[in-house]
Amino acid sequence: SVINFQDLLEIFFKAHDPTTINRQGADMGSQYRSIILYTDNTQKTIADKFIANLNESKVFQHPVITEIKALEAFYPAETYHQEYYQRNTEQPYCRAVIEPKLAKLFKA
Structure with missing residues (x-):
């Protein structure tokens, strides 16, 4: 089955700390940054609004600093x-x- 982008964002923000730069817990480095890679402008708009809502609602103690960037290439792990x-x-x-x-x- 396919998960919609809004639901994916819900899971994404529950599964990590989007308020730290290049860090998740004890793991540090740019590979641990909080980033959303979108494939079209609709996804970008949804992500921008989602983050704005999180910040306005003060869901986290600190502002969300998740980077939002266009996906340029995908390489399977x-x-x-x-x-x-x-x-x-x-x-x-x-x-x-x-x-x-x-x-x-x-x-x-």
């Missing part, structure tokens, strides 16, 4: 990165980082 959690549920990273995020999403 290496096979060993794909479905990582499903194949490595017992790994410490999965237990410490991914499981709490999934629990939070399923609780919401």
Whole structure:
């Protein structure tokens, strides 16, 4: 099935901290930045409005600094990165980082 863009944004903002620059928890670097890559102007408009609403509603203690940028190219991850959690549920990273995020999403 296909998830609509609005629902995808809901999940995206529940699953990470969009208020930190180049960081998610203990993980640091530009690869950990909060970014939305849109494929058309409709998605850009929806993302802009969604973030404005989050900031106006003060959902987070700090302003959302998520970058919004046009998708220029898509490169699939290496096979060993794909479905990582499903194949490595017992790994410490999965237990410490991914499981709490999934629990939070399923609780919401």
